[in-house]
Amino acid sequence: MSVTALVFLPVFVLIFVIAIPVLVGVLVYNDARRRGLPPLAWALVAALVPSLLGLVAYLVVCAVGQFRRCSACGAPVRGEYTVCPQCGAQLHARCESCGASVQPGWKVCARCGAPLPATADATLPAGTNQKALWTVLAIVAVLVVLFLVFMFLLLIANFAV
Numbered sequence: 001m002s003v004t005a006l007v008f009l010p011v012f013v014l015i016f017v018i019a020i021p022v023l024v025g026v027l028v029y030n031d032a033r034r035r036g037l038p039p040l041a042w043a044l045v046a047a048l049v050p051s052l053l054g055l056v057a058y059l060v061v062c063a064v065g066q067f068r069r070c071s072a073c074g075a076p077v078r079g080e081y082t083v084c085p086q087c088g089a090q091l092h093a094r095c096e097s098c099g100a101s102v103q104p105g106w107k108v109c110a111r112c113g114a115p116l117p118a119t120a121d122a123t124l125p126a127g128t129n130q131k132a133l134w135t136v137l138a139i140v141a142v143l144v145v146l147f148l149v150f151m152f153l154l155l156i157a158n159f160a161v
Helices: 003-035 039-050 050-065 132-160
Strands: 067-070 076-077
Touching: 003 039, 003 050, 003 132, 039 050, 050 132
Parallel strands: none
Antiparallel strands: 067 076
16 A cells, blocks of 8 residues: 555545534534424434435435424424414414415415405515535535545555556
């Protein structure tokens, strides 16, 4: 084995075995806490499940669950809730005629057809941004590919010697 391989191999092992899982765990912990999910459990899953499957599972759960915060009290609420279970604040705009939930930008109620006022916006803030988590996943994937290319090049260099 060449001297270059002996020097760089421990560095790559430290990066892939320790640094990346710790980084993923910290990012997932902070994101889960902000969303009202159990942060320690998700951080451990994301950091310890091999091949970043824990991070992928977390991203899927967050995309499906649509966890948000109540604009009145800040409690975690799901996207399908119409009122906050903590403070009772209305989370979605409602039709004045039939009381059905309406989406922002609708001109008429989908249930009864009554015209809606122009200000029929939901009080729930926009969905949480997962761009940072997807960016981390992409960066880690690129690092894994670079690591594999580097190891392949080292293997070829050893056969050439």
